[in-house]
Amino acid sequence: MLRLYLQTTCLQGRYSLQSNLHRQILSKLKCMGIYQNQYYRRFSNDTKEEEQLEQIYYGPLTPQIKAVKIFSLTSSVAGLMAQPIIVKQAATIGSTSLLVVICSMVGFFTFITPLLLHFITKKYVTEMCYDPKTCTYKATTINFFLAEKELEFTCDDVSVPEIPGMFTTFHAKGKPLFVEARHFNNPLYYAKLMGYDKPMDFKLGEIEDSDNNQK
Structure with missing residues (x-):
């Protein structure tokens, strides 16, 4: 009887342990399933948002611009690091005019060149995407430190200047x-941005007003 009692108690203890382990495993599996579902939903939402955007333009000079800006920034950093040594070596010569010329040359290639290059390339659009659902455009440019900047706008935010400036095709949000x-996948996107689909205004009213004023 004692053996039977011990066997039954051991079996009950094992069964209770197994049931507790089974419950814990099931609860962890449920939590993992919930996290997996949330991850899959977020991942699917991100992929859907990326699929919605259609690339309509790619700037062919993007690799060259990035390479030139990288070279310019590295040369500027090297110039800043070497400037104290150059000034010290130039001071040993004893000529003030030579020291001024050397410092101005080093300062030009260290500071002026990257700023001038950024002024020229900051307007260049490296990539442009279009969202057909919201009818919005997303233009990507490069800032001074080679980081990508995105600008979202619509056709209503675009203004084409009568006299385009240097390296300027249109203004988006100012x-x-x-x-x-020629590098647009479809010329209709360029025509829509430039307002070629809108009725043309020949400004005949302004000419008539000027003629009346002359009379």
Whole structure:
């Protein structure tokens, strides 16, 4: 009887342990399933948002611009690091005019060149995407430190200047951008941005008003 009692108690203890382990495993599996479902949903939402955007333009000079800016920034950093040594070596010569010339040359290639290069390339659009659901455009440019900047706008935010400035095709939300028409996947996107689909205004009213004023 004692043996039977011990066997039954051991079996009950094992069964209770197994049931507790089974419950814990099931609860962990449920939590993992919930996390997996949430992850899959977030991942699917991100992929859907990326699939919604259609790339309509790519700037062909993007690799060259990045390479030139990298070279310019590295040369500027090297110039800053070497400037104390150059000034010290130039001071040993004893000529003030030579020291001024050396410092001005080093300062030009260290500071002026990267700023001038950024002024020229900051308007260049490296990539442009279009969202057909919201009818919005997303233009990507490069800032001074080679980081990508995105600008979202619509056709209503675009203004084409009568006299385009240097490296400027149109303004989007007041920011000048430069694109090349031949590198659009579909010329209709360029025509829509430039307002070629809108009725043309020949400004005949202004000519008539000027003639009346002359009379």
